[in-house]
Amino acid sequence: MKLSREAMRTYNQKVILKCLHDLGSMSKAQLSEHTKLTIPAITDILNDLEDFQLIENTGHVKIKRGRFPMMHQLKRTNIHFIGIVVGSQRMKAAIVNIGGEVIDIHSKPLPNNPTPENVCKQIILLVNKLQSSEHKVYGIGIGMHGIINPFEGASIYPPHLDWGYFPIGEYVANETQLPVLVDNDCNTLTLAERWFGGGKKETSSFITLNIDYGIGAGIMNGDELFHGFNFGGGQIGHTIVDDEGIKCACGNYGCLEAIASEPALLKQVIKKVKKGFPTMLNELVNHPEEITMEHLYHAANHGDNLVIQHIQEAGRYIGIGIGTLINLFNPQKVIITGGVLRAGDILFDSLRDSAFKHSLKVNTEKLDLIPSMLGQHADVIGAATLWVNELFHGNRSINEIIRK
Known part of the structure; x- marks a missing residue:
């Protein structure tokens, strides 16, 4: 389908924006080489983007021959x-x-x-x-x-x-x-993760697995989010990993979320503490019902065997779920995020071993399985990034998004 002139202009504006986001400061010649657009076309687009206050000039750079080119970069703090x-x-x-x-x-x-x-x-x-x-x-x-x-x-x-x-x-x-x-x-x-984290560089196919109160996955396939036919894609937390497991909030029994999420982990540990299993948790609280996830992570990181065993078991089940995702989608990366990262290598080593064990070898030979580096505010950054993604990659024109 042939694009209208305005639609093509919007498309090219976003191509330039994405280049500056992904590659940093660039000259007109570098942008032309990367995008295959002509210098006059790039000049017009850069003028538009300056009007929207999306980019700025960073001065000339010295080169061995010819005129020193002006460099342009994304203006990240204005919108x-x-x-x-x-x-x-x-x-x-x-x-x-x-x-x-x-x-x-x-x-x-x-x-x-x-x-x-x-x-x-x-x-x-x-x-x-x-x-x-x-x-x-x-x-x-x-x-x-x-x-x-x-x-x-x-x-x-x-x-x-x-x-x-x-x-x-x-x-x-x-x-x-x-x-x-x-x-x-x-x-x-x-x-x-796509725009600011582990999926931003030369990664068009990756999965983000979020593990805290629940367990779910976001799937980036060919630089596009996979939603599924009825928008139920990525619900790996409701994959049944134990036919005889406990009841999940979704109504089924033995879901990954019901076995390995933070609330599930907390319930399992509290049950063991009430039965008298030795643990340093008794030194941190007066009653088992007072135990929180913060207590669990503190105890695990101080060598508490009871908590460590449960975290590692949760990691094993999560790894099974990750293996399923790897075999289904064959991603370049799997990025782990959520509250469970506070358990550090105790969870991550178990999770990684299990994921690779339950995946086809050919699908893991070049796979990166990494923790997120976006920190505790990744969730709100992600919500705001719905608009960042629309600005750089979506169908709305820049003029629609940044209303002057």
Whole structure:
């Protein structure tokens, strides 16, 4: 299909933006060589991008022969979006610039009665608090657990909230007068890795596995997110790994999430502590019910055998799930993120050994299995990156996104 002149201009603008993001400061000649666009075309596009305050000149560089070329780079600190994560227990919101830097952040527990309307009211309060800052915001991205229809901006099935279909994007957009994008939180984490983390360099096919309150995967295939036919792609946490396992929030028995997520791990350890198994946890709390994940990670990192054994067992089951993903999608990388990274090598070594054991050798010969380096705010960065991805890679024109 032949693109219109305006659509082609938008496409070329985004090609240039992506080059500057991925490769750093570049001259017109370098951009022309990389994109195969002519110098006059690149000059026009750079002028447009300067008008949008998306790029800046960094001065001339010396070369051996000819005129010193002017260098151009992405202006990362001028455009801001709000990223919101609606988790199973808490919600977080942050202002994030297009360089992936968190400028301001707030969080709060979910309301006691987390109906869609009550959760949205809390989202509006967080947005209003963030908008009181001096930074102009151009859009809101929302990452939620469960099944999300990103094209309608609707939550279809968040198992830990017991909602039905709810157009959360439309609701928040109407209340804030800002455009809203919505996707599954594992997908938004994957976008964060694509633009700012382990998936940003020469990696078009990778999987981000998020392991904390739940377990889910975001799948980047050919530089595009894989959502699945009914938007249920990546729900590896609801793969059954033990037919005789305990009941999961989804209603099935023996799901990976019910066996190896943080709440599952916590329940298993507390049960052993109540039975009198030796552990240093008894020195940290007065009653087993007071044990938290922070206690578990502290004990594991101080050599507590009981906790270490359970973390390693969880890693073994998670590795089985990763092996399934590797054999299905044959990615270049698998990136692990979430609260379990606090367990360090205790979990990661077990997880890695199990993943490679349960994968075809040909699929792991060149595979990188790595922890995320984005830190504790990766979730809100990911939610805001819904708009970063749209700016650099999506169908909306830059003029639609950055309204002057």
